[in-house]
Structure formats: C-alpha cells, structure tokens
Amino acid sequence: MKKILALVSAALLALGLTGCTDPMKGDFLHTDTTISAIYMSPATGTSSVSVAGVIDNEAGTIKFTVPKAKRKDIDISEVKLRATVGFDAYVTPVLTGIHDLSEPFDITVTQKMTGEQKSYTLSASYEK
Numbered sequence: 001m002k003k004i005l006a007l008v009s010a011a012l013l014a015l016g017l018t019g020c021t022d023p024m025k026g027d028f029l030h031t032d033t034t035i036s037a038i039y040m041s042p043a044t045g046t047s048s049v050s051v052a053g054v055i056d057n058e059a060g061t062i063k064f065t066v067p068k069a070k071r072k073d074i075d076i077s078e079v080k081l082r083a084t085v086g087f088d089a090y091v092t093p094v095l096t097g098i099h100d101l102s103e104p105f106d107i108t109v110t111q112k113m114t115g116e117q118k119s120y121t122l123s124a125s126y127e128k
Helices: 002-018
Strands: 035-042 054-056 061-066 079-085 089-092 105-111 117-126
Touching: 035 054, 035 061, 035 117, 079 089
Parallel strands: 061 117
Antiparallel strands: 035 079, 054 061, 089 105, 105 117
C-alpha cells in the first residue's frame, strides 16, 4: 500500500512540476492587436442598416463609405460602432455610445497580456 501511495505521489508531483507553463513564454501568448471586422450603424431609429469598415492594418486606417441607398438611414455624425478584436484585447476609447465620424476618430487596440498596442484612425464619408 505504501508503494502505491509513493508511486501516486511521485506521479502527481511530476505532473505538477511540468503541467504549468509560463503564459509569457511561448504557446499561450496572445499578441493580436488587429481589428478583423468593424461595423457602423445608425445611432437612432429602428433601422438595421449597417456599413462595414474597410480596414488597412498596415496604415492603421478604417474607412466607412455609406452607399447612396443607405444615405437617408445613416448620419455619419451620430453612429454606433462594433468591432471584432483578438482574444484578450480591448479598444480605447470604448466603442459603446454614439460617435461622430464626420471627423477622424482615433482608437487604440491593446493586448492585455503583452501591452502591445495598435492605433487606428476611423473616418466616414458618403458615396458620391
């Protein structure tokens, strides 16, 4: 019985010593600071209209172009935004609330684990 207890204890100790990894070293380190998708929708009304932003990760720009058919539904000075970012990343300032994209709007995506950041400038215009 003592041999079994000793073997089980040794096995648990071995698992305990090798089972944990440092999240800052390697496999579990999340570094994605990009925005993979972002949408703009009207701040008021019941319309379900939305416009996808065109993301240029290298330049750090996101441009929304409202098509003529949606012009009456979306006032670019009063829009709601929603974005998809990497795991464990967050956007500042937060995208909740109403935003004015008639002027450039700067945001930053920050990766919690590493502190890495990526800045973006959002802008919107109407299709001509």
